[in-house]
Amino acid sequence: MGDTVTGGCLCGAVRYQVRLPVLNAGYCHCRMCQRAAGAPAVAWLTVPRTAFAFTRGDPAVFRSSPRGLRRFCGVCGTPLTFEFPEDMPPDTPGLHDIDVTVASLDTPEAVPPDHHSWTSSRIAWFDTVDRLPRHTHDYPG
Numbered sequence: 708m709g710d711t712v713t714g715g716c717l718c719g720a721v722r723y724q725v726r727l728p729v730l731n732a733g734y735c736h737c738r739m740c741q742r743a744a745g746a747p748a749v750a751w752l753t754v755p756r757t758a759f760a761f762t763r764g765d766p767a768v769f770r771s772s773p774r775g776l777r778r779f780c781g782v783c784g785t786p787l788t789f790e791f792p793e794d795m796p797p798d799t800p801g802l803h804d805i806d807v808t809v810a811s812l813d814t815p816e817a818v819p820p821d822h823h824s825w826t827s828s829r830i831a832w833f834d835t836v837d838r839l840p841r842h843t844h845d846y847p848g
């Protein structure tokens with residue numbers, strides 16, 4: 708089995724653990740991530756749901772679209788996870804995975820991004836200096 712990394716929100720009310728390795732990790736430039744985080748892009752890691760667990764607190768949840776549940780600390784607001792709702796079709800790719808905000812890890816350096824997604828919504832003044840694959844829409848779209 709892989710190593711386990713831990714993370715949590717700014718105030719400490721919500722903590723979680725993730726068993727490595729990740730399936731992938733990447734920057735999302737979509738408008739919903741930008742608004743949800745109040746940031747120009749969000750770095751997410753993706754693991755099977757069975758590799759993720761909250762270990763302290765009970766995060767708040769917001770259904771940001773028909774395809775998305777976002778969990779965050781209800782006290783301090785830190786965005787923590789993204790997953791598909793249970794009512795998605797059972798053949799939905801990634802239905803059994805969960806995305807976790809890389810920057811909320813205790814050791815974000817442990818999980819470097821390997822791609823960009825939704826660059827069609829990238830804010831013109833924001834970019835990163837890398838040669839990672841760039842997808843105009845969803846990963847790996």
Ligand SMILES: [Zn+2]
Pocket residue numbers: 716717718719720721780781782783784785
């Ligand atoms: Zn918090």
Ligand SMILES: [Zn+2]
Pocket residue numbers: 735736737738739740741825
């Ligand atoms: Zn996004």
